[in-house]
Amino acid sequence: MTRLELLAPARDEAMGIAAVNCGADAVYVGAPRFSARAAAGASVEAIGRLARYAHRYHARVYAALNTILFDDELEEACRIITQLYHAGIDALIIQDMGILEMELPPVPLHASTQVHNATPEKVRFLEKAGFSRVILARELTLEQIAHISKETSVELEAFVHGALCVSVSGRCYMSQALGERSGNRGVCAQPCRKPWNLVDARGEKIITGKHLLSLRDLDLSDHLPELAMAGITSFKIEGRLKDESYLRNVTAWYRQKLDAFLEGNPAFGKSSSGRVLFDFKPDPARTFSRGSSSYFLHGRHAGMTSMDTPKSAGERVGVVVRSEGRQARIKAEKELHNNDGITFFTGTGVLGGVKINTVEGDLITWAEPVNLPPGTVLYRNYDHRFEEQLRSSRTSRKIGLKITLEETPGGIGVTGTDEDGISLSMVFPVDYTPARDTEQAARLFREQFSRAGETPFEVTTAETHGKWSLFMPQSRINALRREFLDAFTAHRENVRPVEVRRIGDEDVPYQTTSLSWSENVSNALADRFYRRHGVREIEPAMEVTRDYRGRRLMTMKHCLKYQLGHCPREKKAGQVTGVHSPLPEDTGSAAFPRVTDNTYPAGTTAMDAFPGEKVSPGAAEASSAPWKEPLYLSDGKRKFRLEFNCRECTMNLYHL
Structure with missing residues (x-):
């Protein structure tokens, strides 16, 4: 029987316990330092208490120590890892390969998605190097995932819900270049969520003040059976910075979805114990959401972006019929309650918000005057009654x-x-x-x-x-x-099963003999690791050199040409879409075909290798677009050049 794991985020001990109670088979929590969410680290003592609670249900706790490290931090990182092991963690999530050169306790290692795990060769290397699990790149298609699973035997984990990094595998250097706040160091400032102008070579603005790099949130809750059949055994929810309501709601939603699949598929089973007794009905649309997307699971398609706002606009709840001052008549599509938070888009496309004071039939009284023209679509990003339900929930888990x-x-x-037969x-x-x-x-x-x-x-x-x-x-x-x-x-x-670290093969060669700065080698131990595996030339990480001029800061599968309908590879491409715009079906179709070929484009690198995207003849030819290239992103103060690599089907962003 293949055991499937629902893996939930935990900002702290209390949220980890809430996730376990709502059905998580495992939780991941930030280490006290060196976590990719610096603001969401927990103490060793708190992680130990969480582990003891989770272990009652044979659920597991993974500690994320997944930033890159500098030389003067290696000793402290090793000490923290040892403390976490003795506190009872079940595995350690890492990005920095220097950790494999340390004298470690026998804690299992999971390769963070920031290692950029996108090909069978890369995953096979990590497996042989001693990792017991590999967290796959979010950008992979279902066919690519299945191909990796077929070619390897290591456990595979995939993100199924939550925020998406627009740069592949979270390898983004834009925040570092703008203010030396590196995502690789856990302090990303998220410039991708800012409004930008799209400007051409003549200085003409093509798009003004839109969130051009802001993606919708991932939601693969309807695709869990496909992922399980493709070889995924751990289904990961993003959200260590989200609140407890979001955590309870989304974890419960996925627990119920996964249980429904398990019930009819005896070849699969749960990886922890207990039955969850819910006292609320989960619905991800009723807590934080930027809108949902299946991303690249079934190939490229429109509807991946949230260009109007990076915030949670919420679920659509109605349309304004008439409005004056603090009152409005609406055509409601959902039941509304006093104290609900309502959002709307102004005539200029800016997200606004107002709280409901009272609801009397179709008459709404707002907490303050607001001008809403007839036809304005209303959304709800704070459902007061549902939040109260979640806060007072006594959902429990019983064996x-x-x-x-x-x-x-x-x-x-x-x-x-x-x-369990114990x-x-x-x-x-x-x-x-x-x-x-x-x-x-x-x-x-x-x-x-x-x-x-x-x-x-x-x-x-x-x-x-x-x-x-x-x-x-x-x-x-x-x-x-x-x-x-x-x-x-x-x-x-x-009698709880306890996994120990796999012994790695010290002689397995890496896929290449030279590494660019994008492989994030930032310390002597990481350098030694790669050289031991056959790499001869290693460029230090950008966080070490701080050399940004002319550098590629992002490689993205998201493409603005595609969104604007000028993709040279597609006869029919996407459109600029926001939360309040009509969206095409979020699946493969004739217009947005599913990728089935598993060949590798020649000349790919660790930053842009995504197997399965065929190169069409003439794909690199310029489209008949009404602009002069190159294109730039600008906020009026700073400017970045865009490069469209149609051969590899990526969009790259460069520092000038």
């Missing part, structure tokens, strides 16, 4: 447990067997007091042992075997039950 009791010469024998038998010595009513005495034992309270268990059956003649006060029975359930919890921890 099924069968208990049998019998009288023995030594006292009361208790045997428990849980849903069993424990104990005998509790007791002073014998004969029961006046033996059936009532036996029933009292069954009733009290059927109650599991705040423990991780739900007792599905509690039975007494054989002749029963013993009487015991209810308080004493409850004490025995608590002692047994505590012992069973400890027993589950003792």
